[in-house]
Amino acid sequence: MIKRAETMIRELKEQMRGGNGTVAITHLFSQDEIGGKARLIAKIELEPGCSIGFHEHQNEEEIFYIISGQATLDDQGDMQILNPGDAAITKGGQSHSLSNNGDSLLTVMAVILLYC
Amino acid sequence: MIKRAETMIRELKEQMRGGNGTVAITHLFSQDEIGGKARLIAKIELEPGCSIGFHEHQNEEEIFYIISGQATLDDQGDMQILNPGDAAITKGGQSHSLSNNGDSLLTVMAVILLYC
Numbered sequence: 001m002i003k004r005a006e007t008m009i010r011e012l013k014e015q016m017r018g019g020n021g022t023v024a025i026t027h028l029f030s031q032d033e034i035g036g037k038a039r040l041i042a043k044i045e046l047e048p049g050c051s052i053g054f055h056e057h058q059n060e061e062e063i064f065y066i067i068s069g070q071a072t073l074d075d076q077g078d079m080q081i082l083n084p085g086d087a088a089i090t091k092g093g094q095s096h097s098l099s100n101n102g103d104s105l106l107t108v109m110a111v112i113l114l115y116c
Numbered sequence: 117m118i119k120r121a122e123t124m125i126r127e128l129k130e131q132m133r134g135g136n137g138t139v140a141i142t143h144l145f146s147q148d149e150i151g152g153k154a155r156l157i158a159k160i161e162l163e164p165g166c167s168i169g170f171h172e173h174q175n176e177e178e179i180f181y182i183i184s185g186q187a188t189l190d191d192q193g194d195m196q197i198l199n200p201g202d203a204a205i206t207k208g209g210q211s212h213s214l215s216n217n218g219d220s221l222l223t224v225m226a227v228i229l230l231y232c
Contacts, residue, residue, distance in 0.1 A: 002191060005201030028181055028203040035177050035207055036229020037153045043181075043201075061151050065144055065159075065225065067183060075118060085121030085159075087144040091151055109181065109225050113152025 003029060018053030019097065021046075025110075040112040043067070044098075047106075051099035057090055059115045064088045064098065069106030072099040119145060134169030135213065137162075156228040159183070160214075163222075167215035173206055175231045180204045180214065185222035188215040 011025045024045040031039055039060065046052070046069075054074055064073070064087060071082040074097040075090070082088065090096040092115055100106035127141040140161040147155055155176065162168075162185075170190055180189070180203060187198040190213040191206070198204065206212040208231055216222035 001205050001207075002189070002196050002198065003203045003205070005199070005203075008201075008203070028179065029205055033205065034179075034229070036231060038227075038229055041179055041181075041227060063144065063150075063157055065157075073118070080118050082118065083121070085124075087119045087121075087124070089117050089119070089145055089149065091117075111154075111157060111227055113150070113154055113229075115152060 001033070016052045017055040017097070019051035019099070021050030023050060023052055037114040037116075038112060039114055040110060042110050044108045044110050045105060046098070046100040046108075048100050048103055052097060054095055054097040056095040057092055057112070059092050061089060061091045061094075061113050061115070062096070063111045063113070064090075065109040067107040067109055069100060069104050070102035071106055071108060072101045073097070074099075117149070132168045133171040133213070135167035135215070137166030139166060139168055153230040153232075154228060155230055156226060158226050160224045160226050161221060162214070162216040162224075164216050164219055168213060170211055170213040172211040173208055173228070175208050177205060177207045177210075177229050177231070178212070179227045179229070180206075181225040183223040183225055185216060185220050186218035187222055187224060188217045189213070190215075
């Protein structure tokens with residue numbers, strides 16, 4: 001099944017997880033369309049100054065892959081700068097935040113895999 | 117856990133699944149590093165003229181997301197051109213091929229979710 005970019009569901013979330021500004025989440029496929037154990041496969045866009053606040057994942061893990069821009073990731077309290085091509089995994093029971101402290105749009109591919 | 121682009125495992129596969137030329141597969145994380153039910157999360161690169169041959173997925177599904185370039189996808193016999201931002205899902209029991217018939221590098225994010 002093909003999903004064209006212009007037909008994907010695009011959610012705008014304000015102050016997501018207590019973060020700043022707006023986060024745009026473009027769902028490649030809805031959860032109903034995914035047959036495997038994943039609850040999100042999406043492109044996440046953060047304008048400069050925007051962020052997703054620090055939060056924990058329970059019984060699931062999230063993988064980020066930086067497509068463009070520069071991300072500041074708080075990985076369990078360890079602050080790291082991620083550039084295009086870099087990735088991060090936050091396991092079940094771990095916490096992270098994601099911020100765009102750069103001066104261009106940050107685009108990240110996000111996959112959340114369920115453990116059960 | 118952070119994975120820097122330069123530390124990712126990059127596989128080169130010749131005539132993959134009976135396709136043409138070379139396919140570069142950059143694994144964001146190894147299967148051991150993934151806790152959820154997925155066996156591949158990778159960036160796939162195809163130079164012009166290269167392809168992954170037509171093949172079936174059993175007990176798993178594969179999601180493609182076009183990052184850059186133009187893909188020709190044979191989706192169960194239906195030939196489609198995919199552009200950056202477009203996506204495709206090939207469910208368990210279904211078949212696909214992926215070709216770069218364009219004139220620039222094709223970069224695709226691929227996720228294979230296991231059903232069991």
